[in-house]
Amino acid sequence: MKGVCFLVTVALMALASSLASASDPSPMQDTCVAIDEPKDAGLDKSGNTSNPVASNVTTVNVEQIKGLNTLGISMVRIDYEPYGENPPHTHPRATEILTVLEGTLYVGFVTSNPENRLISKVLYKGDVFVFPIGLIHFQFNVGKTNAVAIAGLSSQNPGVITIENAVFGSDPSINADVLTRAFQLDKNVVNYLQSRF
Amino acid sequence: MKGVCFLVTVALMALASSLASASDPSPMQDTCVAIDEPKDAGLDKSGNTSNPVASNVTTVNVEQIKGLNTLGISMVRIDYEPYGENPPHTHPRATEILTVLEGTLYVGFVTSNPENRLISKVLYKGDVFVFPIGLIHFQFNVGKTNAVAIAGLSSQNPGVITIENAVFGSDPSINADVLTRAFQLDKNVVNYLQSRF
Amino acid sequence: MKGVCFLVTVALMALASSLASASDPSPMQDTCVAIDEPKDAGLDKSGNTSNPVASNVTTVNVEQIKGLNTLGISMVRIDYEPYGENPPHTHPRATEILTVLEGTLYVGFVTSNPENRLISKVLYKGDVFVFPIGLIHFQFNVGKTNAVAIAGLSSQNPGVITIENAVFGSDPSINADVLTRAFQLDKNVVNYLQSRF
Amino acid sequence: MKGVCFLVTVALMALASSLASASDPSPMQDTCVAIDEPKDAGLDKSGNTSNPVASNVTTVNVEQIKGLNTLGISMVRIDYEPYGENPPHTHPRATEILTVLEGTLYVGFVTSNPENRLISKVLYKGDVFVFPIGLIHFQFNVGKTNAVAIAGLSSQNPGVITIENAVFGSDPSINADVLTRAFQLDKNVVNYLQSRF
């Protein structure tokens, strides 16, 4: 009978919000919640890719497995239809290491100002790539068949900021003047982009 | 005569690249490079705002003051013309606390998936606001006069990822198909956006 | 409605005690308490300097803005009358970066044993200086007009140990024999110093 | 042309020794060595299991991919013949999250004194399990076919201490009297066990 422990509050909170941690603090105990019953996580099953980006991320983080609490790691499976993509996003609290199980992926990330250098590569089955913490990155299925990847992330809850959602689809919307000037776009284009969400 | 010390390599590297650290490791010594000669940093002077976003960030980080090395903090002054903005960006390695010295700023940040909640506010002279590590945020001068802000950041080199630069202006460019699908835009619009950089 | 989250206990405790953290642990979520209502912090207003040291520190830390919780940064404004000073003190949990908004300050810090080297400088408007974590430091207004400074600190609650208060003004008092021997003073001088608080 | 950066020394050292880090310090820059050329890591290929434990670990850590330097994560593929096992071991610097790609594994770890509780489970394809940092754990193929697992580890170089190698196979050997008393064994048994390495 455990009662309370360090970070158990995080587990509770996980029910209501999106967590993440770049370099999670060290644990203060062996384990923090009962981990007798690890999940039948189903990472063997393809996720539902019937969506505009034709991809799906199946997540195993502290929200799915409470036993991950305080342990600073999580895992995902990503499925891609042909030409499907995991669109540009960042993890504010984790670096990601990814290996391709099936298919061919064009992947990349962009370094910070002022270089904004794109580091990209085409990955084949068995290849491994790393996306550093906080940087914008993406994967795109450039093969003619479905693709599948497994990735480890260095946080029990890495957080995801999908760029187009955060910029054009926030709730409430960012004032269109801000985006118009930032992207040097016609205001009608910004309004159109915001109306999509 | 110090010779070498923990993280001195970071200082060297700073000459060639953009650094940052969300929660910098603790220092291992009082100071790491000679700090007898702190910079006449000139944070009393307005930066040059003659640019498309009509704003300027004057930075005091480990690249400007070597004595900041290993100490986990830096400072900036931001100037804004009327309707000028510090466009949507993230700091992969720092939280930012900002106070308004002059003018009126509409500021905000967006939380991560799936909420993408916009937390925004109009700040007047003397107000303070905080932008959490890794989240997309902006400031926009909604007053009729110039605005000035001072901000502290929790890293000796926080890093800056300006969204429009990283997504549409990387070097080399991200394949237009990736952006077309991600933003659900006509490919001509994407090509146009990429041509601006 | 958040409920609980990592470190919320710190916010509660903040009501009753002085907190601080040199290199705060990384956050485990985007934000930890509602931050819809950032403070009208009033950093544009001079603090009350009618006191023996003729200076005043206006603090914006996790006690003033709950949204700073888990984010590892805070800010202060310091006002000084002519010849006013922020007397020798340490922050057990933060490095400080300071810029002068108005006036002229003689500032410095002392490194640890056995060197006890004083690093000092006269700062003018716009200059920047850094006080490393845990070291004794001070600012002294050597100009003929009031001075104002803004500083960022690398903790949500840096803690302040003012040397003369901690040594001669603790509650209860340190046994006078301890101080007499440490400072090699006449016991009457120690008793006199302790009687001031 | 990067030159030097934080922790590059670790990469150099990796050529000569076994590294690992439970909760690696946060990075101080986007990336630390050129990562234009991620490895054709070959995680799609089965490792050589012709050895006494009939299993093989293919590692992708900072020794294989220099670009992992400072990023705090690594990945392995583990192959098991029927009744093959990854014998009891610890990672002094990482928690491990594992998913089964093929086959059926009996896995477990033991908590610290005084409970020494065994947490074990039979995992099928797609299941996920976590081994907390520093605890003794193992996987055993209880199926009639080969098994394959992929695991993420929360360090760029987690370190491996295989119990039987460290205790009975160290170089030079631990004095047999120490082991005889510790394991309450006949000294001949200890000598026999040590002679196997």
Next chain:
Amino acid sequence: MKGVCFLVTVALMALASSLASASDPSPMQDTCVAIDEPKDAGLDKSGNTSNPVASNVTTVNVEQIKGLNTLGISMVRIDYEPYGENPPHTHPRATEILTVLEGTLYVGFVTSNPENRLISKVLYKGDVFVFPIGLIHFQFNVGKTNAVAIAGLSSQNPGVITIENAVFGSDPSINADVLTRAFQLDKNVVNYLQSRF
């Protein structure tokens, strides 16, 4: 009247379980529980060494002194009869520094794979030795008199994994097939070893 504070939950939990932390997170306040009443810890008294290994560890960690909470350090006294030993074990969350008060100890630790190098030494009164975090180590009294050592550990609750207990004495037992193959032993020997606990 404190109420709650960062990590107070750990103190509560300490009543029921074995904690430890390799590099404990930094504290967020001066102290976290009342520390007006430090323990008469009795480190001057010899522990009871009437047990199979003829040694005893008297621990002063966060379970004994609540004031250690969040402070990242603890202390032990170890007593050894002649030929008594502190058998091979690891601390998953702490490095240990040890000094000999009385007697003569043969001490050592083994580095991780693939070297498994034994670093050992005979220590006399006043000597100091360090056991790095997570590595298997031991002390053995090779003198003809009782020995006494004092050690500091870099965690408020370092955790102890005694190898023979964790491997052969877990509750429930590890399947004997796993140990038989790992140690390349006859199954009867494994069954015998397991029956001892």
Next chain:
Amino acid sequence: MKGVCFLVTVALMALASSLASASDPSPMQDTCVAIDEPKDAGLDKSGNTSNPVASNVTTVNVEQIKGLNTLGISMVRIDYEPYGENPPHTHPRATEILTVLEGTLYVGFVTSNPENRLISKVLYKGDVFVFPIGLIHFQFNVGKTNAVAIAGLSSQNPGVITIENAVFGSDPSINADVLTRAFQLDKNVVNYLQSRF
């Protein structure tokens, strides 16, 4: 033959300066310098107490034992003549846990502003006390015989700031006006205090 490793630079620097670290970063390898030759540290021998405070601290940190490098812990022995004291000081980078081997000590520390609460106690042989990181603390021998203590500190190089040395004995001296106002003393007293060093 190791070559280079993480933090080896710290070891080099240790020859020239005073280091310390409150919560040292986690190590990235088992050990960082050859540790085949631990020091005959001589903690069994009394230090030389012929000095104004009639006490002596014998230190075993990374300057004495290179093998402590990156391991985040150190140890000291303190000797006190009757009425000798370890005068008020802080460790900017470590918490300290102390046990009394011989004699009777009046010990204490003062919490930070605004409470400045003195937590003190008389310790007898075998008692244990903890001094939290960054707080001013002292030990005073109130017995009629010599006293001896052993302490562990949570850093490979904790740093020491002796208050009277740092404030009145820095090199060069702090401007006397600063100290006069801070301590509300006659300037002659300040000049006298400064002349002692």
